[in-house]
Structure formats: C-alpha cells, structure tokens
Amino acid sequence: MKHKMTKWVAVLLMPLLLLTTLGTVPAYADSPLGIHVDGAILIDAESGKILYEENADTPLGIASMTKMMTEYLLFEAIKEGKISWDQEYKVNDYTYAISQDRRLSNVPLRRDGTYTIRELYEAVAIYSANAATIAVAETIAGTETEFLKLMNAKAEELGLKDYKFVNSSGLNNSDLQGMHPQGTGEEDENVMPAKSVAKLAYRLLHDYPEVLETTKINTKLFREGTTDEIKMDNWNFMLPGFVYEYAGVDGLKTGTTLFAGHCFTGTATRDGKRVIAVVMKAVDANGVGSYKARFDATRALFDYGFSQFSEVEFVPAGHQFEEQKELGVIKGKEKQVSIAAKEPIRMMVKTSEKDLYVPELTIDESKLKEGSLQAPVEQDAVVGQVKLVKTEGTDYGFIDDSHAGTDIITKGAVDKAGWFSLMMGAIGDFFASIWNGATGFVKGLF
The missing domain is CATH 2.60.410.10 (D-Ala-D-Ala carboxypeptidase, C-terminal domain)
Structure with missing residues (x-):
C-alpha cells in the first residue's frame, strides 16, 4: 500500500517538477556546438574558409578586440617608415590620466615620461594597456580623433561591414574622462559583427604575421629593472602555462566591457593547420559572463575545427x-x-x-x-x-x-x-556542303 501511495505521489508531482525545471534551461541551448554566445565564427586562417558561424552578421560590442585595428595601423606605419619602433612618445594629460585608472587594464605612465613605441606596443599586445594604445594612436595620427579617420578608412579598405569606431582602445567612451575623440558620444562604444572581427584578424595575420611573436608572450615585465617595473600577464589565459591552456594557441586578442561582455579572438595551430575563432558576449550555461565562459566557447570551436575538418584536394x-x-x-x-x-x-x-x-x-x-x-x-x-x-x-x-x-x-x-590553307578549307567545306545536300536529296527520293 505504501509503495502504491509513493508511486501516485510521484506521478502527481511530475508535472510540477517539469514546470520548475523549465526556468533553468541553459541559455542558448539550441547552439549546434553547445556554446553560449551572442555571436561566433570559426575560419581556416590560411584560406579564410568559414567553418562555422552563429549570428556572425549582427553588430555587437567588440571591446579591446578593437586593438587589432590599432595594431594593424601601427605595423603599416612602421612598414611605410612613418614612425619607428625606437621613436619616443611623450606622455600628455590625456594618456597620463587614463594610465592612472587601475580599474582599467593599464601600465602606469609617468606624467613627465617618454616611452618607445616598442614598449607601448608590447603593453598593448600583451596587457591590453589602454593608455598605451591611445599613445600609439596619437603617435601615428597626431590625435586620437584623427586616428579614428584612419581606422574607418582601413576598415573600408579591408572590406569590413557594419563597424563603428569611437576610440582606439575599445573602452566605453565614458571611461575616457571626458577626453574621448571629437564627434563621438560620451557613452559610445565600438561595435562590429563577428564576421568582420574575424576578417580583421585574418588580414592582420596575413599582412603582419609578426604580431604573433608578441601575442604569444604570456608574461613580461614592463620597464624591467626600473622603479616603474610592472608585471604584465597576458589576458589570453589559453596560452601555455595559464589556467585555460590550449596546445597551439599563440594569440590573439581578448576584450571585456559591460556593454560587450566577455569576447575573444583566438588563434591556434595543430598539425600545420591554423584556425581563427571569434566569440562575442560569452556566458556560461546559466547566462553568466566570465573569462572561463569565453575560453570554454573558444575551446569548443577549436576542438570542432581541428577534429572535424581536413584539407581536401578536389581538382x-x-x-x-x-x-x-x-x-x-x-x-x-x-x-x-x-x-x-x-x-x-x-x-x-x-x-x-x-x-x-x-x-x-x-x-x-x-x-x-x-x-x-x-x-x-x-x-x-x-x-x-x-x-x-x-x-x-x-x-x-x-x-x-x-x-x-x-x-x-x-x-x-x-x-x-x-x-592558302583557309582557301582550301573553304573550298573543301563548299564541296562537302554540296555533297551532303545531294546525298540528302537522293535519300529523300527513296
């Protein structure tokens, strides 16, 4: 009797249990790869073949992934001889004030200090240093406002779509202490679809592959041996020696703001094959954004690309x-x-x-x-x-x-x-046509 009672209680409670679990279904549960993102894409880094995409055409916040464009323009300016790695930048009120905000990723700059472009670039590529990024932009274009013009022109040249640049670093303009570029809003932030982010990364790696020599560094001391020395741990925690290490990872750029969420453009090689993955606004199964969520999503994309795809010669x-x-x-x-x-x-x-x-x-x-x-x-x-x-x-x-x-x-x-050959050919064709006509006529009689 007790067994039967228990059975009926279970039957009666089942609908209630189902209703209570409906609210805990993981976010983005319909994702084919089980990743929880607002946008994602995976491409073959050599050919640009798209291997996978989710909502890849919708403009979303890109945060510090913006710095890939700043890096592209830096390498281009170096190549064209407009600036040099040894060239020195003198800190101004803008870059000093931003560099002192330790809520942001920064290396503190001295108010009266000068820094080489190479020092600043390493702080950008390894530590995502925001004031250092602005310093690079000012060195190339004079002001960050003028640098925005270069960013937009290069985006158009590269064929990027649905982009909006409002600063060189990827911060929300509200973090720039009222000194954001002219013509941009106080709460503006850079946006771009995952597909355009991947295209920017693709072109950066093809045109300036030397960027990987810096992005693969997991830890470096800024101004080593001086009183300004500061340890720069790469924000790419998939690099060797970090908590989310993934074999073959050597770049490329993380990004995090309240608006953009947790983003990452990662690249890795395995057995001679390189892929590029972009994840935007990554969250966990409960909808909570985190560093782990973006690297878990990237790992899933990498695993999918390396295990499921191969190069085939069709012709x-x-x-x-x-x-x-x-x-x-x-x-x-x-x-x-x-x-x-x-x-x-x-x-x-x-x-x-x-x-x-x-x-x-x-x-x-x-x-x-x-x-x-x-x-x-x-x-x-x-x-x-x-x-x-x-x-x-x-x-x-x-x-x-x-x-x-x-x-x-x-x-x-x-x-x-x-x-002569043409004439003889024409004569031959002429008699052939007569012969064919005659034989056709004779056949028609019978």
Missing part, C-alpha cells in the same frame, strides 16, 4: 573534365585545343561532408564564336572557370567573399592558318 592542377576536354578552333592550324584546370582546388571541409562537394565547369561564352575559339589562340589563355559547389546543406563560404575555384586554360597554342 589537381592540369585536370581535364570528361565533359569538356577540348574546344573547337576556327581558322586555326589545328581544329581543336585541349583545356584544363590551371591550379589545384583545395579546400578545408568537414571530413564527413567531402563527398557533397563537386567541381562545376563553366566555359566563358564571351570568348567563343559559334561555340569555338577563334585563332590565333595563345597557350594558357583563360577560357572558363571551375568552382566547388555543395550539393546539399549549408556552405558558409569565405571570409573575403571569394570562392574555391580556378581558371580553365588552354594547354597549347594554335596559330592562325595561312591564306
């Missing part, structure tokens, strides 16, 4: 397609010319989906006359393209809006036939 260089190995040639010494793929087509794809990709050949009709090329035909002339097409499911494409493919080119040259 080798020189490959000829069965349906179109040759093109006809009009008025040439030869009647046909062979065509083939100029370069191999390789792409990072999910290993389990590699059979879903097929090469699609397209001949450029504008190069043809009556379906054939006209002599003379040069060797290696581009006559079409071949690109990979996924037969089912979603393909996210490339970060730079390109596609996997190559040109179709001629494998040899065809000279134009001489006048």
Whole structure:
C-alpha cells in the first residue's frame, strides 16, 4: 500500500517538477556546438574558409578586440617608415590620466615620461594597456580623433561591414574622462559583427604575421629593472602555462566591457593547420559572463575545427573534365585545343561532408564564336572557370567573399592558318556542303 501511495505521489508531482525545471534551461541551448554566445565564427586562417558561424552578421560590442585595428595601423606605419619602433612618445594629460585608472587594464605612465613605441606596443599586445594604445594612436595620427579617420578608412579598405569606431582602445567612451575623440558620444562604444572581427584578424595575420611573436608572450615585465617595473600577464589565459591552456594557441586578442561582455579572438595551430575563432558576449550555461565562459566557447570551436575538418584536394592542377576536354578552333592550324584546370582546388571541409562537394565547369561564352575559339589562340589563355559547389546543406563560404575555384586554360597554342590553307578549307567545306545536300536529296527520293 505504501509503495502504491509513493508511486501516485510521484506521478502527481511530475508535472510540477517539469514546470520548475523549465526556468533553468541553459541559455542558448539550441547552439549546434553547445556554446553560449551572442555571436561566433570559426575560419581556416590560411584560406579564410568559414567553418562555422552563429549570428556572425549582427553588430555587437567588440571591446579591446578593437586593438587589432590599432595594431594593424601601427605595423603599416612602421612598414611605410612613418614612425619607428625606437621613436619616443611623450606622455600628455590625456594618456597620463587614463594610465592612472587601475580599474582599467593599464601600465602606469609617468606624467613627465617618454616611452618607445616598442614598449607601448608590447603593453598593448600583451596587457591590453589602454593608455598605451591611445599613445600609439596619437603617435601615428597626431590625435586620437584623427586616428579614428584612419581606422574607418582601413576598415573600408579591408572590406569590413557594419563597424563603428569611437576610440582606439575599445573602452566605453565614458571611461575616457571626458577626453574621448571629437564627434563621438560620451557613452559610445565600438561595435562590429563577428564576421568582420574575424576578417580583421585574418588580414592582420596575413599582412603582419609578426604580431604573433608578441601575442604569444604570456608574461613580461614592463620597464624591467626600473622603479616603474610592472608585471604584465597576458589576458589570453589559453596560452601555455595559464589556467585555460590550449596546445597551439599563440594569440590573439581578448576584450571585456559591460556593454560587450566577455569576447575573444583566438588563434591556434595543430598539425600545420591554423584556425581563427571569434566569440562575442560569452556566458556560461546559466547566462553568466566570465573569462572561463569565453575560453570554454573558444575551446569548443577549436576542438570542432581541428577534429572535424581536413584539407581536401578536389581538382589537381592540369585536370581535364570528361565533359569538356577540348574546344573547337576556327581558322586555326589545328581544329581543336585541349583545356584544363590551371591550379589545384583545395579546400578545408568537414571530413564527413567531402563527398557533397563537386567541381562545376563553366566555359566563358564571351570568348567563343559559334561555340569555338577563334585563332590565333595563345597557350594558357583563360577560357572558363571551375568552382566547388555543395550539393546539399549549408556552405558558409569565405571570409573575403571569394570562392574555391580556378581558371580553365588552354594547354597549347594554335596559330592562325595561312591564306592558302583557309582557301582550301573553304573550298573543301563548299564541296562537302554540296555533297551532303545531294546525298540528302537522293535519300529523300527513296
């Protein structure tokens, strides 16, 4: 009797238990990878192939990931000889005041101090030092207001979308003590979609890979051996020796503000393959943002990229397609010319989906006359393209809006036939047409 009573109590309580658990369903439970973020993306760092994305086109706060743009412009200015690593910056009221705010990530700067650009850059790349970032911006452009113009121009040049820059550091303007750049709001903050952040990181690594020599440093002493010495621990806790260490991580930039939440642009290598991951406003299963949450989300993306994807060669260089190995040639010494793929087509794809990709050949009709090329035909002339097409499911494409493919080119040259050959060919064609007409007529009689 007691057993039956217990059973019925359990049955009656079950709906109540279900109702109480509905409110504790983890945030973002529908995420395919189980990560809890407002936006995320994973790309192959070599080709820019997008391997995974979640809400990657929505503009969100980027916080100190902004500093990747400042670093890009710094490397560019160094390369162009506009400034040098040994050049010295003299602290002003703005950078002094910001550097003394220890609520923010900073290395304290002396009011009467001078610092080399290399010192300031290392403080930016390792410790995300905000006043040092402003100092770099002022060195390049004179003022941070003018530096914003460079940031916007470079963003447009790189093809970034839906970005808004209001300062060089990624802080909320309210943290800049009323000295924020002219023309920006007192509560403004930098925003960008995950896809644009990934594209910025992609271009930074391609154009200035030396940035990794600094971002991989986990700890460094600023002004070592002086009374201003301060220990700089990298905020990237996935680096070797830190609590969320992940093998192969060597960059790139964290970001945290109340508006942006916990963000991270990370990059790692394994077995010669490098990926870039971006997570924005990461939280845990209970919706609470933390350093751990952003690194857990990044770890999930890294694991997914390294375990599920591989580079596959779909078309080798020189490959000829069965349906179109040759093109006809009009008025040439030869009647046909062979065509083939100029370069191999390789792409990072999910290993389990590699059979879903097929090469699609397209001949450029504008190069043809009556379906054939006209002599003379040069060797290696581009006559079409071949690109990979996924037969089912979603393909996210490339970060730079390109596609996997190559040109179709001629494998040899065809000279134009001489006048005598052309005349004899025309005569032959004339009599052939008469013969064909006559035989057709005779066949018609019977």
